[in-house]
Amino acid sequence: MMQALREPTAEMEVIYQHPAALSECRTHYCPGCTHGIAHRLLAEAIDELGIRERVILVAPVGCAVFAYEYFEVDGCEAAHGRAPAMATGIKRSCPENLVITYQGDGDLASIGAAEILHAAARGERITTIFVNNAVYGMTGGQMAPTSLLGQKTTSSPAGRMATLTGYPLHMCELLSGLQGSTYIVRRSLHDVRHIRQAKKAITTALRVQMAGLGFGMVELLSSCPTNWGLTPEQAMGWIETKLIPQYPLGDYKVTDEAKALEKAG
Amino acid sequence: MKVECLFSGFGGQGVMFAGQLLAYAAMDAGLDVTWIPSYGPEMRGGTAHCLVVIADHPIGSPVVMHPQVAIVFNGPSFDKYEPLVAAGGLLVVNSSLVPRSSTRANLTHVRVDATQIASQLGDTHLANMVLLGAALTARPLLPLPAIERALDAHLPERHRHLLAPNKQALAAGAEVLTSP
Amino acid sequence: MPKELLKGNIAIAEAAVRAGMQAYFGYPITPQTELLEYLSARMPELGRTFLQAESEIAAIHMVYGAACTGVRAMTSTSSPGYSLMQEGLSYIAASDLPCVVVNMMRGGPGLGNIQPSQGDYFQMTRSAGHGDYHPIVLAPASVQEAIDFTLLAFTLAEQYRHLVILAADGQVGQMMEPAELPPLLPVAEERPVWALTGARGRGKNIISSLHLRAEEEEIANQRIQARLLTICANEQRSTEYATDDAELLVIGFGTAGRIAYSAVEAARAKGLKVGLLRPQTLYPFPEDRLSRLARQMRSCLVVEMNAGQMIEDVRLAVAGRIPVRFYGRMGGMVPMPDDVLTAIEEAYALHAAVV
Numbered sequence: 001m002m003q004a005l006r007e008p009t010a011e012m013e014v015i016y017q018h019p020a021a022l023s024e025c026r027t028h029y030c031p032g033c034t035h036g037i038a039h040r041l042l043a044e045a046i047d048e049l050g051i052r053e054r055v056i057l058v059a060p061v062g063c064a065v066f067a068y069e070y071f072e073v074d075g076c077e078a079a080h081g082r083a084p085a086m087a088t089g090i091k092r093s094c095p096e097n098l099v100i101t102y103q104g105d106g107d108l109a110s111i112g113a114a115e116i117l118h119a120a121a122r123g124e125r126i127t128t129i130f131v132n133n134a135v136y137g138m139t140g141g142q143m144a145p146t147s148l149l150g151q152k153t154t155s156s157p158a159g160r161m162a163t164l165t166g167y168p169l170h171m172c173e174l175l176s177g178l179q180g181s182t183y184i185v186r187r188s189l190h191d192v193r194h195i196r197q198a199k200k201a202i203t204t205a206l207r208v209q210m211a212g213l214g215f216g217m218v219e220l221l222s223s224c225p226t227n228w229g230l231t232p233e234q235a236m237g238w239i240e241t242k243l244i245p246q247y248p249l250g251d252y253k254v255t256d257e258a259k260a261l262e263k264a265g
Numbered sequence: 266m267k268v269e270c271l272f273s274g275f276g277g278q279g280v281m282f283a284g285q286l287l288a289y290a291a292m293d294a295g296l297d298v299t300w301i302p303s304y305g306p307e308m309r310g311g312t313a314h315c316l317v318v319i320a321d322h323p324i325g326s327p328v329v330m331h332p333q334v335a336i337v338f339n340g341p342s343f344d345k346y347e348p349l350v351a352a353g354g355l356l357v358v359n360s361s362l363v364p365r366s367s368t369r370a371n372l373t374h375v376r377v378d379a380t381q382i383a384s385q386l387g388d389t390h391l392a393n394m395v396l397l398g399a400a401l402t403a404r405p406l407l408p409l410p411a412i413e414r415a416l417d418a419h420l421p422e423r424h425r426h427l428l429a430p431n432k433q434a435l436a437a438g439a440e441v442l443t444s445p
Numbered sequence: 446m447p448k449e450l451l452k453g454n455i456a457i458a459e460a461a462v463r464a465g466m467q468a469y470f471g472y473p474i475t476p477q478t479e480l481l482e483y484l485s486a487r488m489p490e491l492g493r494t495f496l497q498a499e500s501e502i503a504a505i506h507m508v509y510g511a512a513c514t515g516v517r518a519m520t521s522t523s524s525p526g527y528s529l530m531q532e533g534l535s536y537i538a539a540s541d542l543p544c545v546v547v548n549m550m551r552g553g554p555g556l557g558n559i560q561p562s563q564g565d566y567f568q569m570t571r572s573a574g575h576g577d578y579h580p581i582v583l584a585p586a587s588v589q590e591a592i593d594f595t596l597l598a599f600t601l602a603e604q605y606r607h608l609v610i611l612a613a614d615g616q617v618g619q620m621m622e623p624a625e626l627p628p629l630l631p632v633a634e635e636r637p638v639w640a641l642t643g644a645r646g647r648g649k650n651i652i653s654s655l656h657l658r659a660e661e662e663e664i665a666n667q668r669i670q671a672r673l674l675t676i677c678a679n680e681q682r683s684t685e686y687a688t689d690d691a692e693l694l695v696i697g698f699g700t701a702g703r704i705a706y707s708a709v710e711a712a713r714a715k716g717l718k719v720g721l722l723r724p725q726t727l728y729p730f731p732e733d734r735l736s737r738l739a740r741q742m743r744s745c746l747v748v749e750m751n752a753g754q755m756i757e758d759v760r761l762a763v764a765g766r767i768p769v770r771f772y773g774r775m776g777g778m779v780p781m782p783d784d785v786l787t788a789i790e791e792a793y794a795l796h797a798a799v800v
Contacts, residue, residue, distance in 0.1 A: 053645035058510070059653075068651050074641040076513050077653035079536050082506035085498065089510025089518070090641065092494045093468050097514075097643050115506070118499035285450070285621065292450050292623040300450070300621040325707030327620055330781040 019043035021052045023070050032225040032232025034189040035063060038131055039070055041195070042100070045203040046073070049210070055098045056090050058083045060112075062104035063137040081112025084119035087126045098209055099126045106136045109145040109169045116175070116217075123180030123214035127205045130171060130217055133224040134243060141227030145169040148246055153227070168246055172219050176252035182214030184253040188221040190239035194249075200262075207261040214255070221247055266321045268406055269329045272393075273314035273346055274338025274359070279393035283336070284315035287397065289415040290407050291319045299327035312341055319406060334404060336396050338379075339363065357400045359392060375403050377441050383434060388427070391434035398438025409435055448623040453613065454479040456588045456624055457521070457547055460595035462487055465630045466545075467516035468494035470507035474526045475559040476615035477549035481521065493632070501526035505533030505546070512542040513652045515640025517599055517633070521547035523615070524565050525556065534608060535574030539654030539665070543602035543609075545595070546580075550614040552777025560777025561614035561700055566754035569610050570728040578669045580608040581676060582727040586703040588622040590725070596627060601680065605672055612727060614750065616700045616779065676729055683724045683731035685738075687713055691720030693793050694738055696759055697748035698724045701780065705748045708785035717793050727755065732762035744768040746792045748785055751775060768795075 008014060018024060022043035029035045046052050052073055059067040061080035068075025078086045083101035091099045108116050108130050119126065135153055136142040142155035146168050150159040176184040183205050187198035198220055205216040221243045225235035254262065272284040284300055291298040302315045316332065318324050331351040337343045343363045350356050352371040361380035377399045383391035401409060413432050420428055451459075458480045461469070469488055471481040481497065488495035494511070498504035504520045511518035522530060527548045537544055550565045552558040569582050581601050585591040591613060598609040636642050641650055656662035686706060688694065697705040702723035712719040722738060724731050739745065744767050747756040753771050760769050772788035774780045 054643045056514075056641045056643060065655060068653060072644065072649055074644050074650045075653075076510075076540075076641060076651065077536075077655050078509075079506060079532050082502070082509075082533070085503040085506035086510035086513075088496070088503075089468065089470065089507035089512075090514055091510075092496060092507070093511040093514040093516045093518070094642060097641075114499055115503055118503065288621060289450055292448065298450075298623060301616065302619055325710060326704040326782045327616070327622075328704070328779055328781065330783055 019047045021046040021055070021072050023072050025069065027070055028066060029063065030226045032223060032235055033063070034133075034220070034222040035131065037189050037195060038129060038198075038220050038222065039067070041199045041202050042102070042129060043071060045199060045206055048203065049206055051098050051206065051210070054096065055100060056094065058087045058090070058099065058101045060101070060103040060107040061138075062107045064102050064104060064131065065138065067102050081107050081110070082115055083107065084112065084115040084124065084126065084128065088119055088122070088124050091124060091126050095125075098206065100129065100206075101126060102129045103131070104137065105130070105132045105134065105144045105146040109171050113145075113169075116171070117178075120175045120215040120217070121178045121180045123182070125209055125212055125214060126216075127209045128215075128217040129202065130219040131222045132171075132219055132243075132247065133222040134168075135224050135227045137224050137227055141224075146247075148242060170247065172217070172247075172252040175215075175217060180215050181217075181253050182255050183208045183216035183258040185217075185251045186219040186221065186247060186249050188239055188244060188249055190221070190223070190236040204258065204262045207264075208258050211257070211261060213257050216258075219247070221249070267324070268319050268334060269332040270317045270319070270334040270336070270400075270406070271314060271332040271346060272317070272336050272338075273312065273342035276313045278338045279390055280313045280338060281315050283393040283397050284317045286412060286415050286419065287317050287319075287407070289419050290411040291317070293415060293418075294407055294411055296321055297324050299324050301327045312339075314342065334400060334406075336400050337363065338392065338396065340365070355400065355404045357396055357403065359396060361392070373403060375399055375442065377438060379438065382437050382441070386430055386434055386437060388430060391427075391430055394431050394434035395438035398435035399441050400438075402439040402442040409439060448625050450621050451588050451624045451626070452479065452619065452621045453588050453591050454549070454618040455483050456592050456626070457595050457611065458483040458487065459626055460592040461519050461545070461599070462491065463627050463629045464596045464599045465517050465632045466493070466519050466599070467632055468508070468511040468518045469520065470496050470498050470504040470511070470518070471520050472498050472501045472504050472522065472526060474501070474523045476551060476618050477521050477523050477547065480547065480549075480618070501529035502532065505530040505537075508544050508546075509533050509537050509540075509542065512537060512544045513540070513641045515636035515642070517543075519545040519547070521549070523549045523551045524553050524562070527565060527568065531568075531574035533574075534580070535572075535576050536654050538573065538578050538580065538608045538669070539576060540652050541606040542652070543599075543606050545598045545602055545609050545611065547611045547613070549618045550612065558777045559615060561616035561750060561779055562775075562777050563614060563699060563701060563750040563754070564775070565612070566727065566749070566751060569612050570730070570758070573608065573610070577666055579673060579728045580610045581605070581680065581729070582610045582612050584612045584698040584725055584727050585617060586699050586723060587624075588617070588620060589624040591617055592624055592626060594725075605676060607672065607676070612699065614700050680726055681729045681731040681733055682726040683722055683734050685723065686721040688720030688722065688738060690718055691741070692718040692743045692796060693789065694720050694722055694742045694745040695748060695785075695789060696722045696724070696735070696745055696755070698727060698755060701748045701750050704780055704782055705785055707782035708789055711782060711786050712789045712793075717789065719789055719793065724755070730758040730762065732758065735759065735762040736764070739763045739766050742767050743796045744770060744792055746770045746772060746788060748780065748788070749773045750779065
C-alpha cells in the first residue's frame, strides 16, 4: 500500500524539492533520455549559486530546442550551432549576466564547430553545457560527428566507417588545447555517482563564469535510447561500455584559478 | 561651374593626397566636391588614381569618362589618360618620368620636371605638390593660398615637419608656368 | 556642426556611434573594411562593444544576441559576407528584433570583385534568408545621405522592431564628400521591457522564432505582415529632379541614381523633357509616387548596376501603363553619365517614333 504524501510542516526539513530555476512543466524528452537529468542538475546549480535572476540561457537546435521553456530564466533560441556566437553578443552587452549555452553534439561539434572553437579561443566568459549522445536525436538518429566507429545510425546504416566519414570528434581534447579555455571537463550521466560528479562540474563551471575567468564547458555523456534502439537501462550500460572508452571522463583543462574555485565549492 | 580633375600615378607618389588637398580646399571655399579613389586588391605598388569633381551646384556622378583636367605622374598614367582628357582640357605631365609628349591639338599640355624639382627641394615625394601648383596656375580652379590653408589644416601629423617644403613645392610648380 | 570632408565608410561608422550604437560585430571584407577598422578604435574609446568575429555568420549571430539584450547593435559587410549572414537575418526578423546591417555591395556573383555593384537588390529586398518577410532597405547615394540614413536606420529599427539594411556600394563607401555629422547622442540607459536582462523581479523573457504548431507560426507571420503593411504605408521615400514637365522618367537608386542625375542634367541641357526619380527606400519601394508619376510620362528608363533587378518593382508600380526600358552595367562596372545620356536619348527618340 502506498502511503499518502504528507504536506510539509514547519518541523520538517526540506531535503528535496523542485528547483526554482526549473519550470514546472512536462518536457518532451523520450523515456530514458538524460536531458532531463542534465536540466535538473543545471537548475539545481543555478539555485544553489543564487543566480537565477542573472542567467540568460541560449537554447540550441536539437532535442533541447525548447530548453528555454524548461528553465525559469531569461532565454532565447539560437540558430543551429550558433549558440556560442549568440552568447558572445549577449555577454558582451550584459557582462553582469551569466550566459549559458546548452548544446548537443550535432549543434556544437558539427555545424557549430567554428563558433565553439572561437568562443573558447577568445576566452569568452560563457558556460557551455555540451550534451554528447553520439547521435542526432531530433532529426531521427543520423550520424553525428561524435558517433563511434561502427555505430549504426539512420545515415550510416552499415556502421560508421573511417574511410568514408572519418573519426569521432573529441571536443574536450580539442578545446582544452586553447589558451582561452579555463575549465574543460567531461562527465557522464549514466549512474548516480557520475551524476553527482556532473553536478559538481556544472557548479564549478558557473563559478568560473561568475569569477569572470574565461571559457568553461562541461561535456556530459548522455543517452539516446530511442535512436540507439536500446531500453533506457541498456542505454546507460552503452554509455559505460562504449561511449566512455571512446570519450574518457576527466578534467581536460582546469586552470589554477578554476581549481581554487572548485575547492572553495 | 563644374570641373573634373584626375590625379594618376604610382602608389606612393602622393597621388591620393594631392587630390584630397584639392578637395579640402574646394570644401573650405564653399564649393561642392567629391573625391573618389581607384581601389584595387593590392596594398602597395600598382597604379593609383583619384578623381576630384568640383562644382558650385550639387554634383551628380563622381566619376566621368573624360575629365577636364588630368595630372599624370608617370608613363602608364600618361598612356591611359592622355587620350581621355576632354577637348579643351588641361593635361599636366610629370616630364621627369614621362618622356613622351601629347600630340593632341585640342588640349593644353603642360610639362613639369616635377620629380627633378622636388629632388632639388630635398624630397622627391614633393613632386605631387609641384604638379598641383603647376596645374592650378595653368587653370586657376582655386587660388594657391587656399591650397596652402588646406595643407595647414590637413597635412597628416606624421608629415607635419614637411609643411614648409610642401608649400615651397607648390610655389615651385607655379613658378614653372609664370617664369619666362 | 561644420561640414567635414568624410569618406562614406568612416561617415557611416561615426554616424552609427553618434546614433548610440552600443555593440558592433563584424568581419573584414573589401570594400567596407575601413568601417570595421574605424570602429575597432572608436568603440572601445567610448567604452562600447567592438568585436571582430570569426566569420560573417558568427558576426550576425553576435548581433542577434546583442539585439536580444535590447542594445543598439549593428554589423557591416559586403555582398559575399551578406550572403553568409542570411541565416541570422532571418532569425532576427522572425524574433522582432531591431538591428542595423550595412551592405556595401560589390561585383558578383561568386567571389566576383571589389568594385561597386547593385547586384544584391533581390537578396536584400525580397527577403533576407528563408521565410516570408522583407527587411526595410535604405539606399543612400551620397556621404551625407549615408550619415542621415544610418540614423534613420536605428530609428526605424526600434520604431518597428524590425531589421533595417543600409544598402550602399563600394563607391559610396570609398567616396569623400563634405558632410555634416550629428551630435553624439547619449546611449540609452534603459533596456526595453522585452529584452533579455535576467529575470529579476519579473517573469522570464523569451526570444524565440520557433513555433512548431503551424497555427502559431501563421499567427507569427501575420504579425510580421501587418507590420510590413504599416511600413509600406508610412516609410516610402524617394527624391526627384526635373519631373514636373518630364515625359521620360529615369529611375535609379544609390550610385546609379546619382550618375543618372548627371545624365538627366545633360539631357535637360539638350532640351529633352527628362526627369529623375531616385528611390531612397528599396523596401518599401516608393510605388505610390512612381505610380502617380507614371501617369504623366510617356516611358521610363531604369538605370542599375546589375542586370535589372529593381526594374521588377518599377514594372509592378507602373502596371503596364508605359513602356519600361533598361540600361545597366554588371560585374562592378560603373556606368558613365555619357552612356546613360545615350540610353536616355535612345529611349526619348522612341517617343517620337510612336507618335
